[in-house]
Amino acid sequence: MSCSAAAGAEATALLIRSAAPSTIVGRHRLAMSRRTSRRNLRTGVHPHQKSAPSANHRNRASIQRDRASASIDEEQKQMSEDENGLLDIQLEDLVGMIQNTQKNILLLNQARLQALERADKILKEKETLQQKINILEMKLSETGKQSVLSSEVKSDEESLEFDVVKEENMLLKDEMNFLKGKLIEITETEESLFKLEKECALLNASLRELECTSTSAQSDVLKLGPLQQDAWWEKVENLEDLLDSTANQVEHASLTLDGYRDFQDKVDKLKASLGTTNVSEFCLYLVDILQQRVKSVEERFQACNHEMHSQIELYEHSIVEFHGTLSKLINESEKKSMEHYAEGMPSEFWSRISLLIDGWSLEKKISINDASMLREMAWKRDNRLREAYLSSRGMEERELIDSFLKMALPGTSSGLHIVHIAAEMAPVAKVGGLADVISGLGKALQKKGHLVEIILPKYDCMQHNQINNLKVLDVVVKSYFEGNMFANKIWTGTVEGLPVYFIEPQHPGKFFWRAQYYGEHDDFKRFSYFSRVALELLYQSGKKVDIIHCHDWQTAFVAPLYWDVYANLGFNSARICFTCHNFEYQGIAPAQDLAYCGLDVDHLDRPDRMRDNSHGRINVVKGAVVYSNIVTTVSPTYAQEVRSEGGRGLQDTLKVHSKKFVGILNGIDTDTWNPSTDRFLKVQYSANDLYGKSANKAALRKQLKLASTQASQPLVGCITRLVPQKGVHLIRHAIYKITELGGQFVLLGSSPVQHIQREFEGIADQFQNNNNVRLLLKYDDALAHMIFAASDMFIVPSMFEPCGLTQMVAMRYGSVPVVRRTGGLNDSVFDLDDETIPMEVRNGFTFLKADEQDFGNALERAFNYYHRKPEVWKQLVQKDMKIDFSWDTSVSQYEEIYQKTATRARAAA
Numbered sequence: 001m002s003c004s005a006a007a008g009a010e011a012t013a014l015l016i017r018s019a020a021p022s023t024i025v026g027r028h029r030l031a032m033s034r035r036t037s038r039r040n041l042r043t044g045v046h047p048h049q050k051s052a053p054s055a056n057h058r059n060r061a062s063i064q065r066d067r068a069s070a071s072i073d074e075e076q077k078q079m080s081e082d083e084n085g086l087l088d089i090q091l092e093d094l095v096g097m098i099q100n101t102q103k104n105i106l107l108l109n110q111a112r113l114q115a116l117e118r119a120d121k122i123l124k125e126k127e128t129l130q131q132k133i134n135i136l137e138m139k140l141s142e143t144g145k146q147s148v149l150s151s152e153v154k155s156d157e158e159s160l161e162f163d164v165v166k167e168e169n170m171l172l173k174d175e176m177n178f179l180k181g182k183l184i185e186i187t188e189t190e191e192s193l194f195k196l197e198k199e200c201a202l203l204n205a206s207l208r209e210l211e212c213t214s215t216s217a218q219s220d221v222l223k224l225g226p227l228q229q230d231a232w233w234e235k236v237e238n239l240e241d242l243l244d245s246t247a248n249q250v251e252h253a254s255l256t257l258d259g260y261r262d263f264q265d266k267v268d269k270l271k272a273s274l275g276t277t278n279v280s281e282f283c284l285y286l287v288d289i290l291q292q293r294v295k296s297v298e299e300r301f302q303a304c305n306h307e308m309h310s311q312i313e314l315y316e317h318s319i320v321e322f323h324g325t326l327s328k329l330i331n332e333s334e335k336k337s338m339e340h341y342a343e344g345m346p347s348e349f350w351s352r353i354s355l356l357i358d359g360w361s362l363e364k365k366i367s368i369n370d371a372s373m374l375r376e377m378a379w380k381r382d383n384r385l386r387e388a389y390l391s392s393r394g395m396e397e398r399e400l401i402d403s404f405l406k407m408a409l410p411g412t413s414s415g416l417h418i419v420h421i422a423a424e425m426a427p428v429a430k431v432g433g434l435a436d437v438i439s440g441l442g443k444a445l446q447k448k449g450h451l452v453e454i455i456l457p458k459y460d461c462m463q464h465n466q467i468n469n470l471k472v473l474d475v476v477v478k479s480y481f482e483g484n485m486f487a488n489k490i491w492t493g494t495v496e497g498l499p500v501y502f503i504e505p506q507h508p509g510k511f512f513w514r515a516q517y518y519g520e521h522d523d524f525k526r527f528s529y530f531s532r533v534a535l536e537l538l539y540q541s542g543k544k545v546d547i548i549h550c551h552d553w554q555t556a557f558v559a560p561l562y563w564d565v566y567a568n569l570g571f572n573s574a575r576i577c578f579t580c581h582n583f584e585y586q587g588i589a590p591a592q593d594l595a596y597c598g599l600d601v602d603h604l605d606r607p608d609r610m611r612d613n614s615h616g617r618i619n620v621v622k623g624a625v626v627y628s629n630i631v632t633t634v635s636p637t638y639a640q641e642v643r644s645e646g647g648r649g650l651q652d653t654l655k656v657h658s659k660k661f662v663g664i665l666n667g668i669d670t671d672t673w674n675p676s677t678d679r680f681l682k683v684q685y686s687a688n689d690l691y692g693k694s695a696n697k698a699a700l701r702k703q704l705k706l707a708s709t710q711a712s713q714p715l716v717g718c719i720t721r722l723v724p725q726k727g728v729h730l731i732r733h734a735i736y737k738i739t740e741l742g743g744q745f746v747l748l749g750s751s752p753v754q755h756i757q758r759e760f761e762g763i764a765d766q767f768q769n770n771n772n773v774r775l776l777l778k779y780d781d782a783l784a785h786m787i788f789a790a791s792d793m794f795i796v797p798s799m800f801e802p803c804g805l806t807q808m809v810a811m812r813y814g815s816v817p818v819v820r821r822t823g824g825l826n827d828s829v830f831d832l833d834d835e836t837i838p839m840e841v842r843n844g845f846t847f848l849k850a851d852e853q854d855f856g857n858a859l860e861r862a863f864n865y866y867h868r869k870p871e872v873w874k875q876l877v878q879k880d881m882k883i884d885f886s887w888d889t890s891v892s893q894y895e896e897i898y899q900k901t902a903t904r905a906r907a908a909a
């Protein structure tokens with residue numbers, strides 16, 4: 001850079017740092033006027049003579065180009081032209097030019113002074129600047145002197161001027177080359193910036209990958225259970241620290257890149273100014289400063305990059321180590337969990353063993369006798385089977401079978417072999433309470449030492465993820481239907497630790513591929529088919545079952561089929577128990593439809609057997625009542641109610657068979673419904689620590705966008721199928737009554753009845769902007785758990801209710817029930833104000849008449865207690881949570897009746 005250019009650039013740069021925009025404009029003008037003077041000297045243009053604007057513009061834009069390309073010869077040629085022009089210059093004009101130049105000098109001096117004032121911090125720069133400015137001053141004063149002398153000594157002055165112009169041309173040429181060089185450097189910097197950006201993106205991607213690895217590793221950790229968790233978590237924490245520090249590095253790198261981008265902007269601006277102006281000195285100075293900054297940023301970025309790479313290396317190393325530890329822990333955990341299964345948590349393990357034995361038996365790999373001996377050993381949880389199974393890893397199936405058979409010993413069990421045949425089972429195929437009963441009762445019986453198995457249809461829509469070890473057996477069970485034999489695939493798996501068989505018919509009717517459980521036009525056919533295959537499966541397995549327990553009309557076919565078809569084939573060790581969960585659904589169809597599954601219509605279409613009260617139809621529930629050894633329903637009060645009009649036409653049959661008919665109150669599965677372990681809740685809680693209850697209430701309000709300003713505003717829940725039985729008109733009334741009382745209401749339910757579903761959809765729309773009411777018209781298990789936990793009260797205003805589970809679940813979750821006194825509700829909820837009942841069993845609010853007034857009164861009483869007697873309310877909540885609604889009591893009743901029947905059967909055999 002030339003001295004004058006550098007000095008000018010430094011001065012102007014200092015001005016720029018401190019000056020207002022007008023000062024900058026002034027500085028540009030100054031430089032322009034100086035260059036115009038020089039050019040005029042060369043071209044002989046009169047300084048005051050206006051050139052055409054387009055020409056001026058062209059001149060400004062092309063000055064650089066002209067300077068770079070002008071050759072010395074051309075300059076000499078031009079000089080001779082200048083000499084002629086110079087002769088024409090008037091003295092006045094020269095004086096004007098000198099004055100202009102002096103003004104310029106003055107301005108430059110001012111700029112220099114300002115620059116000097118601001119250059120305190122950079123003394124070195126100040127000195128350089130001072131020197132350069134001095135040189136510039138000298139040059140300018142010489143120019144001034146030469147101009148004054150020009151009138152006296154023209155020829156000397158002309159040659160001197162030529163030299164100056166020539167020298168300046170050379171300098172400008174140098175400057176241009178320098179600028180070109182700088183531009184190349186800038187382009188290179190851009191490229192390196194691009195590379196750095198790419199590198200940063202790559203680093204970000206690898207960071208994300210590492211985060212994913214960490215997340216999946218953490219989920220693996222969860223699977224490991226409590227095993228070596230302390231050491232494990234320490235490792236995870238270390239990795240997380242590393243991850244954090246890597247993230248910081250990346251953030252730092254991003255910041256640096258941002259800095260680069262700023263710099264890039266400046267460079268762009270600089271390039272633009274280089275393209276449009278001729279202020280080369282200023283630009284060069286800026287480029288200089290910016291280059292220095294680039295260098296320092298580059299250095300910082302490289303240092304940062306280096307550190308980040310070393311962190312990533314460290315992290316990758318830890319990940320490798322982490323994976324090593326993880327696989328070691330998984331192996332250990334698998335081994336331990338098998339041992340744990342066998343020792344501490346046996347149901348799942350033993351259910352698998354017994355399914356294995358059944359599979360071998362059905363696949364004819366072992367004889368029926370061997371199967372029954374092995375089954376009995378499994379049932380008794382014989383340690384030898386456990387050892388053989390645990391050491392069978394890597395063994396061929398045949399070797400395992402042989403090792404099992406070596407141990408097969410005849411034995412007798414005091415337990416019962418019970419098979420439930422049902423259309424639902426929680427959580428794998430659930431529509432309502434029936435599903436809960438199958439798994440709840442099954443588990444409770446299994447705990448008591450009985451061998452319990454379940455047979456279900458293999459629905460396409462069931463929750464397959466709730467089945468463990470689901471596999472299809474290498475056997476096809478053929479079964480009769482409508483005059484033909486149809487193949488069926490048999491699947492096995494465990495659900496809730498219970499062994500389950502799933503039947504998949506190979507019938508063209510695709511009976512269980514309907515994307516729903518019930519509500520198909522051919523339900524009667526579908527379930528009569530299923531009932532027949534279930535018995536066929538038991539028959540072909542050669543098992544000596546004690547109790548076959550069928551449920552509701554869908555599997556009620558089992559009772560007449562067993563006694564009229566299979567008992568005749570020698571499969572007669574079992575006794576049939578039938579439970580009717582709801583007498584509203586009886587499976588009524590034209591009499592001839594009974595023939596599909598192989599039942600004899602003529603034999604059964606009789607008033608004392610299966611004929612329905614309606615002409616020409618048969619009634620499957622009636623058939624089961626007649627043909628079963630034990631008939632139960634789900635609560636004592638409902639058993640009473642169905643003996644009169646509640647029996648929906650079956651009261652007389654029930655009276656005839658009253659000796660084998662009993663009402664046993666359902667229990668609830670206290671593992672599934674446990675607020676202190678419920679994984680669906682935001683916060684788990686218990687009767688002694690109710691904080692979680694209010695936390696869940698707040699969470700549900702937030703989730704459903706309900707008003708949440710008043711924590712004490714009572715929240716009322718209702719979870720139900722929306723069918724007339726459930727008191728749909730009272731549920732509708734509750735919406736208005738509860739808002740009138742100042743509460744909030746959440747309904748979760750759906751309806752198989754179209755007009756009811758539509759009606760509630762209308763109400764839901766009507767209330768969608770009301771922040772105290774939400775109607776959620778769907779089936780949602782997770783949400784059900786949250787509603788039980790979040791609500792303060794729970795309504796069950798049923799017209800009739802065989803048992804009802806929701807009131808029991810609600811109490812377990814500390815939600816006080818407000819229910820109609822009917823069926824199982826009458827056996828489980830006792831009014832707080834009813835003085836005929838001992839205080840310690842009072843647990844909720846009840847009403848009798850199925851009208852709005854009675855229901856409204858019960859709600860008002862509940863609200864009064866809630867608001868006015870918070871202490872009494874709290875005690876009530878805690879008491880409700882502690883009531884034992886488990887299957888423990890009910891299962892003993894089932895056990896007792898099963899035992900009696902089975903003993904009689906054995907005696908008869």
Ligand SMILES: Nc1ncnc2c1ncn2[C@@H]1O[C@H](COP(=O)(O)OP(=O)(O)O)[C@@H](O)[C@H]1O
Pocket residue numbers: 431432433434436719720721748749750778779780781784803804805806807
């Ligand atoms: N919409 C729904 N979403 C989730 N669970 C529901 C829904 N409707 C009913 N349930 C559940 O189904 C069961 C109903 O059992 P119950 O009270 O005996 O009535 P029912 O068997 O007559 O339908 C309960 O476990 C309840 O929580």
